[in-house]
Amino acid sequence: MKMVKSTLAILTTATVLGVSGFAQAGATLDAVQKKGFVQCGISDGLPGFSYADAKGNYLGLDVDVCRAVAAAVFGDATKVKYSPLTAKERFTALQSGEVDVLSRNTTWTSSRDAGLGLNFAGVNYYDGQGFLVNKKLGVSSAKELDGATVCIQAGTTTELNLSDYFRANGMKYTPITYDTSDESAKSVEAGRCDVLTSDQSQLYAQRIKLAAPDEYVVLPEVISKEPLGPVVRQGDEEWFDIVRWSLFAMVNAEELGITSKNVEEMAKSTKNPDIARLLGAEGEFGKDLKLPKDWAVQIVKQVGNYGESFDRNVGAGSDLKIERGLNALWNKGGLQYAPPVR
Amino acid sequence: MQTSANASHPKGSVWTDPKVRAWIFQILAVIAVVALGWFLFDNTQTNLDKRGITSGFSFLNNSAGFGIAQHLIEYTESDSYGRVFVIGLLNTLLVSGIGIVGATLLGFILGIARLSPNWLVNKLATIYIETFRNIPPLLQIFFWYFAVMLAMPSPKQSLEFGSMFFINNRGLYLPSPSATDAFTPFLIALVLTIVAIVFMVRWGRARFEKTGQPFPLLLTSLAMLLVIPGLTIVLWGNPLSWQIPELKGFNFRGGWVMIPELIALTLALTIYTAAFIAEIVRSGIQAVNHGQTEAARSLGLPAGKILRLVVIPQSLRVIIPPLTSQYLNLAKNSSLAAGIGYPDMVSLFAGTVLNQTGQAIEVIAITMSVYLAISISISLFMNWYNKRIALIER
Numbered sequence: 001m002k003m004v005k006s007t008l009a010i011l012t013t014a015t016v017l018g019v020s021g022f023a024q025a026g027a028t029l030d031a032v033q034k035k036g037f038v039q040c041g042i043s044d045g046l047p048g049f050s051y052a053d054a055k056g057n058y059l060g061l062d063v064d065v066c067r068a069v070a071a072a073v074f075g076d077a078t079k080v081k082y083s084p085l086t087a088k089e090r091f092t093a094l095q096s097g098e099v100d101v102l103s104r105n106t107t108w109t110s111s112r113d114a115g116l117g118l119n120f121a122g123v124n125y126y127d128g129q130g131f132l133v134n135k136k137l138g139v140s141s142a143k144e145l146d147g148a149t150v151c152i153q154a155g156t157t158t159e160l161n162l163s164d165y166f167r168a169n170g171m172k173y174t175p176i177t178y179d180t181s182d183e184s185a186k187s188v189e190a191g192r193c194d195v196l197t198s199d200q201s202q203l204y205a206q207r208i209k210l211a212a213p214d215e216y217v218v219l220p221e222v223i224s225k226e227p228l229g230p231v232v233r234q235g236d237e238e239w240f241d242i243v244r245w246s247l248f249a250m251v252n253a254e255e256l257g258i259t260s261k262n263v264e265e266m267a268k269s270t271k272n273p274d275i276a277r278l279l280g281a282e283g284e285f286g287k288d289l290k291l292p293k294d295w296a297v298q299i300v301k302q303v304g305n306y307g308e309s310f311d312r313n314v315g316a317g318s319d320l321k322i323e324r325g326l327n328a329l330w331n332k333g334g335l336q337y338a339p340p341v342r
Numbered sequence: 343m344q345t346s347a348n349a350s351h352p353k354g355s356v357w358t359d360p361k362v363r364a365w366i367f368q369i370l371a372v373i374a375v376v377a378l379g380w381f382l383f384d385n386t387q388t389n390l391d392k393r394g395i396t397s398g399f400s401f402l403n404n405s406a407g408f409g410i411a412q413h414l415i416e417y418t419e420s421d422s423y424g425r426v427f428v429i430g431l432l433n434t435l436l437v438s439g440i441g442i443v444g445a446t447l448l449g450f451i452l453g454i455a456r457l458s459p460n461w462l463v464n465k466l467a468t469i470y471i472e473t474f475r476n477i478p479p480l481l482q483i484f485f486w487y488f489a490v491m492l493a494m495p496s497p498k499q500s501l502e503f504g505s506m507f508f509i510n511n512r513g514l515y516l517p518s519p520s521a522t523d524a525f526t527p528f529l530i531a532l533v534l535t536i537v538a539i540v541f542m543v544r545w546g547r548a549r550f551e552k553t554g555q556p557f558p559l560l561l562t563s564l565a566m567l568l569v570i571p572g573l574t575i576v577l578w579g580n581p582l583s584w585q586i587p588e589l590k591g592f593n594f595r596g597g598w599v600m601i602p603e604l605i606a607l608t609l610a611l612t613i614y615t616a617a618f619i620a621e622i623v624r625s626g627i628q629a630v631n632h633g634q635t636e637a638a639r640s641l642g643l644p645a646g647k648i649l650r651l652v653v654i655p656q657s658l659r660v661i662i663p664p665l666t667s668q669y670l671n672l673a674k675n676s677s678l679a680a681g682i683g684y685p686d687m688v689s690l691f692a693g694t695v696l697n698q699t700g701q702a703i704e705v706i707a708i709t710m711s712v713y714l715a716i717s718i719s720i721s722l723f724m725n726w727y728n729k730r731i732a733l734i735e736r
Contacts, residue, residue: 087697088697092702095395095702112700114394115395115396115700116395117390117393137592146591147591147592148592149592149593154683156697159408159694159698162409163408163419164419173409174411175408175409175411176411176683177411178682179681179689183683187492187683191496192602235393
């Protein structure tokens with residue numbers, strides 16, 4: 001099924017590229033406003049980042065980026081349609097115009113940025129690759145994994161990092177590559193592999209899906225830099241700016257202490273010029289982005305600031321309980337930093 | 343009168359000549375198809391350029407940088423995508439090859455069993471065929487992979503067969519041979535024996551044609567094969583030393599391994615396709631006129647010889663064409679490997695390589711041409727074989 005889908009996506013790309021004209025700057029925003037929703041590419045089920053709850057609503061840190069864009073454009077965070085994509089399908093889906101934004105825990109690398117005709121709009125999660133093993137194996141460090149069989153998801157940067165790491169440490173391994181992260185997790189449970197490797201956030205997310213999560217541990221080593229963020233097509237700077245600043249608005253809101261609860265009140269009564277500019281009480285900064293004046297207010301009100309979104313989806317308020325770590329604000333020892341609205 | 347009018351060229355413009363008109367229409371159609379193809383190609387190229395998407399085939403020389411579970415030729419991570427392509431192709435050919443041989447053998451046995459007068463044999467074959475050809479192949483692959491292979495014990499509790507063969511959820515481990523000093527004399531003896539057998543078979547046939555006296559060719563050949571190379575073993579010792587797999591660390595090392603993905607895939611494809619081949623064989627045998635069997639019987643031929651010399655050669659003409667399409671189906675179904683992570687052409691090249699390079703159009707084009715080439719090769723071979731065994735009409 002997966003294969004049929006990805007082949008279809010690729011054929012669509014070929015057809016679209018064969019017949020259509022060149023993507024104009026501004027074309028995406030016009031098209032989105034015309035159809036009345038943002039088509040957003042997300043992962044095929046990754047707790048904390050993008051997954052469907054029991055009622056079929058999509059939730060997660062990556063989903064929140066889509067919702068923030070919809071809130072900025074339409075003033076309504078629910079005007080999003082989601083396309084769950086496998087790692088293999090994701091870039092073709094974006095290139096062919098099947099989705100407007102790809103917010104699917106995708107690592108920002110030079111070859112993807114420059115070679116695929118795509119642009120990364122920012123980083124919504126700083127991640128690194130790690131290893132998940134069964135406690136029974138008695139392994140406490142990745143350096144002890146010589147000769148191990150490793151499960152991976154196809155079409156990811158993890159395949160390359162894994163090989164680099166084992167080569168650099170003079171160790172051997174056998175990779176078993178599956179189409180979806182669920183399949184690879186299932187195989188680790190069945191004992192086909194000794195180790196599951198992926199971005200650490202994914203490992204935590206996969207672990208809570210296993211039958212006995214307590215029997216598995218994530219090893220301490222982080223073997224790569226994995227800045228994950230939303231991606232758009234190259235050549236439409238206007239849409240690129242909208243996605244980028246939707247994300248920045250969430251980070252800036254956290255830094256300025258604006259939350260979903262106090263945002264409306266702050267928009268009316270604030271004396272802080274930074275807050276006033278972000279929330280549209282002062283200046284015309286929304287207009288530059290071709291967005292309504294209250295774009296940031298809508299984002300924070302409906303989606304929350306970055307900290308709220310993190311906490312609700314992957315942090316202390318969720319099942320994953322991931323520390324803020326690298327994803328804390330820059331003034332709290334982390335890397336999350338957004339340029340000012342001015 | 344009319345005939346003479348028709349024979350001469352009709353008067354009037356060339357446009358009214360049906361022959362000329364037919365040519366013109368065909369030329370126009372070809373031009374239209376070529377122009378459309380060129381337009382699509384050129385437009386794609388332009389759009390790829392404008393969107394800043396890299397195109398072209400130079401990526402095949404770039405270093406791949408990822409590991410592969412099964413490679414029939416030497417491979418390290420610093421090898422090129424071109425080599426990865428070859429590995430994917432070989433893995434696909436391996437599955438197709440084993441599958442075709444296995445399905446043909448199993449299919450012939452089942453097809454003949456289905457016609458057996460023995461009630462139990464007959465019904466068992468019927469049940470097999472009706473079950474396996476009615477379950478989608480992907481489900482059968484999942485069954486063999488997830489329910490059978492992955493349910494095997496872990497390496498430390500492997501099933502053992504004589505301390506040489508081991509089955510666990512990492513695959514089937516076999517001892518691997520390596521040549522010793524005695525290998526060269528053994529090989530020479532083997533080659534000489536085979537040459538001798540070829541000459542003996544020719545002589546035996548010629549004698550049979552001339553005098554009608556049969557010579558026990560098969561028995562003599564087997565005896566020669568056993569005795570002559572066997573003698574070198576007595577004289578020089580064992581030509582092969584066997585490396586037995588050993589449990590070390592996480593896994594078995596040494597020896598040969600068949601990974602569970604390969605086992606599950608070949609089992610599923612063999613069993614699935616054998617059901618179809620069995621039906622083709624049955625229909626082929628039933629298509630041979632019963633009079634042929636009766637005639638052979640009245641000549642006093644035993645049942646085995648009737649089947650081998652009279653029925654099967656004639657039924658092959660009916661069997662080969664549909665058999666070809668089953669082979670094609672098997673080769674194409676091998677791409678279902680992607681479902682269980684066997685590194686075949688689709689999962690390795692159209693999967694991982696496509697994603698790492700992002701060059702979807704080129705990769706898919708290459709992959710499609712490979713399947714086309716495999717299928718056409720099988721077709722050509724089977725057509726050649728079909729012609730060779732066809733009834734020579736005089």
